[in-house]
Amino acid sequence: MAATKALLMLENFIDGKFLPCNSYIDSYDPSTGEVYCRVPDSGKEEIEAAVEAARRAFPGWSSWSPQERAQVLNKLADLLEQSLEELAQAESKDQGKTLALARTMDIPRSVQNFRFFASSILHHTSECTQMDHLGCMHYTVRTPVGIAGLISPWNLPLYLLTWKIAPAMAAGNTVIAKPSELTSVTAWMLCKLLDKAGVPPGVVNIVFGTGPRVGEALVSHPEVPLISFTGSQPTAERITQLSAPHCKKLSLELGGKNPAIIFEDANLDECIPATVRSSFANQGEICLCTSRIFVQKSIYSEFLKRFVEATRKWKVGVPSDPSASMGALISKAHLEKVRSYVKKALSEGARIQCGEGVDKLHLPARNQAGYFMLPTVITDIKDESCCMKEEIFGPVTCVTPFDSEEEVIQRANNVKYGLAATVWSRDVGRVHRVAKKLQSGLVWTNCWLIRELNLPFGGMKSSGIGREGVKDSYDFFTEVKTITVKH
Numbered sequence: 448m449a450a451t452k453a454l455l456m457l458e459n460f461i462d463g464k465f466l467p468c469n470s471y472i473d474s475y476d477p478s479t480g481e482v483y484c485r486v487p488d489s490g491k492e493e494i495e496a497a498v499e500a501a502r503r504a505f506p507g508w509s510s511w512s513p514q515e516r517a518q519v520l521n522k523l524a525d526l527l528e529q530s531l532e533e534l535a536q537a538e539s540k541d542q543g544k545t546l547a548l549a550r551t552m553d554i555p556r557s558v559q560n561f562r563f564f565a566s567s568i569l570h571h572t573s574e575c576t577q578m579d580h581l582g583c584m585h586y587t588v589r590t591p592v593g594i595a596g597l598i599s600p601w602n603l604p605l606y607l608l609t610w611k612i613a614p615a616m617a618a619g620n621t622v623i624a625k626p627s628e629l630t631s632v633t634a635w636m637l638c639k640l641l642d643k644a645g646v647p648p649g650v651v652n653i654v655f656g657t658g659p660r661v662g663e664a665l666v667s668h669p670e671v672p673l674i675s676f677t678g679s680q681p682t683a684e685r686i687t688q689l690s691a692p693h694c695k696k697l698s699l700e701l702g703g704k705n706p707a708i709i710f711e712d713a714n715l716d717e718c719i720p721a722t723v724r725s726s727f728a729n730q731g732e733i734c735l736c737t738s739r740i741f742v743q744k745s746i747y748s749e750f751l752k753r754f755v756e757a758t759r760k761w762k763v764g765v766p767s768d769p770s771a772s773m774g775a776l777i778s779k780a781h782l783e784k785v786r787s788y789v790k791k792a793l794s795e796g797a798r799i800q801c802g803e804g805v806d807k808l809h810l811p812a813r814n815q816a817g818y819f820m821l822p823t824v825i826t827d828i829k830d831e832s833c834c835m836k837e838e839i840f841g842p843v844t845c846v847t848p849f850d851s852e853e854e855v856i857q858r859a860n861n862v863k864y865g866l867a868a869t870v871w872s873r874d875v876g877r878v879h880r881v882a883k884k885l886q887s888g889l890v891w892t893n894c895w896l897i898r899e900l901n902l903p904f905g906g907m908k909s910s911g912i913g914r915e916g917v918k919d920s921y922d923f924f925t926e927v928k929t930i931t932v933k934h
């Protein structure tokens with residue numbers, strides 16, 4: 448009889464202790480489609496216990512100096528760095544991304560998040576004004592909000608969880624975090640490092656489970672005054688409804704339908720590989736990924752030919768394969784959702800230049816049930832198509848020609864999202880001019896995904912509310928008070 452593999456059993460981490468749950472959710476290895484892990488299916492009871500722990504820990508943690516808190520965050524960064532390989536293996540297995548990407552992006556950025564906010568918390572300044580004629584001075588002070596509710600998505604699990612935990616802790620808040628139930632393993636591994644880093648019990652509590660059950664229990668709890676959420680717009684709408692009665696502070700980092708605008712003077716030797724990467728990195732499961740490519744008409748044919756050739760070299764493989772550029776999508780349901788957009792495009796008369804339904808996917812036998820899909824390029828698609836309007840969040844990108852700068856700006860802006868964009872041109876005046884006119888919170892010119900953590904990150908329109916970054920996260924995770932002194 449074939450030996451059944453022992454399942455990895457996660458536990459909630461509350462008040463510095465790992466606690467079992469009375470029900471669990473199956474979690475799958477996207478590269479094989481097999482259940483390999485079980486995640487606690489927590490609810491109100493677990494949130495109540497986490498709130499009690501976080502409440503109890505808050506007076507102590509918030510009274511620590513920024514220097515003392517920074518020391519703990521730096522120790523945590525060191526411990527994460529020492530566990531990089533183990534964490535990368537776990538992230539790759541849990542999310543389906545290549546091991547190479549987990550090693551070079553996800554885990555190093557998680558380390559950087561703790562180091563970055565450990566440093567920045569030491570350098571914030573407050574404001575002061577004087578009214579000499581009234582014998583008054585005014586100054587601001589910032590204090591931690593209290594218990595921070597953090598909800599993160601499945602595409603960059605530890606990277607985006609730590610992007611919230613680090614600033615919340617640095618500012619003196621205690622934390623209740625709920626990672627995605629689809630990718631909970633590295634959050635659980637993080638919990639195993641907290642005590643060794645010197646994090647007092649109750650400062651960081653991680654409760655696992657589904658959005659509607661434990662997520663909503665967290666969002667609607669009256670003692671959690673703020674929610675930092677990264678995920679989809681429909682979920683954000685639900686969170687906004689639930690938190691409204693409590694007038695909670697909300698940070699909402701949502702989806703995108705990000706354009707790449709390629710002018711005829713672009714350096715195609717640089718632009719094409721960068722735009723393949725911006726379209727298909729992490730299986731296209733990055734909120735900043737390019738999903739609409741506008742190419743000036745005079746170079747459209749050359750660009751398309753070279754872009755399709757380069758896309759066909761973007762290898763889909765088993766995540767542990769060092770030659771793979773892309774791994775498996777997160778779930779069977781998500782794979783079917785992404786495929787349905789390609790079918791829809793075909794039904795509208797669009798052309799599939801490469802990928803889904805055109806080229807053949809080659810995988811080992813044990814991975815045939817994995818959630819793999821080829822990077823897919825769609826052309827001859829109308830701007831009104833759902834493939835050009837809706838976030839697909841998979842390895843699918845659309846290429847379409849344009850004539851003038853004015854036309855392409857209008858078309859690029861003509862979606863409900865406003866998260867990121869790339870602009871490719873050697874004309875420096877043009878890149879500045881176009882970047883300013885694009886309705887995006889982030890614009891990369893002649894590059895993609897060079898992240899400056901000091902500056903605001905986030906989107907406009909339906910891509911979210913608020914920003915994250917050194918000042919923006921500090922402002923979000925603190926309350927400001929203006930004090931007037933009459934002398």
Ligand SMILES: NC(=O)c1ccc[n+]([C@@H]2O[C@H](COP(=O)([O-])OP(=O)(O)OC[C@H]3O[C@@H](n4cnc5c(N)ncnc54)[C@H](O)[C@@H]3O)[C@@H](O)[C@H]2O)c1
Pocket residue numbers: 598599600601602603607625626627628656657658659661662663666677678679680682683685686700701702703733734838840866910911
């Ligand atoms: N702007 C960004 O920085 C950014 C980054 C990554 C992902 N995203 C977006 O996230 C989406 C993909 O991630 P996803 O599928 O995990 O999103 P999702 O909204 O389904 O889930 C995100 C998180 O919210 C939780 N959740 C779901 N329903 C909830 C509810 N009713 N109450 C409370 N919590 C709930 C989930 O369990 C998960 O932890 C895409 O739209 C992508 O663009 C945005």
Ligand SMILES: N/C(=C/C=C\C=O)C(=O)O
Pocket residue numbers: 602603607610700732733734735898904915
């Ligand atoms: N918040 C960030 C998100 C990046 C990609 C999301 O899918 C970041 O880079 O800081």
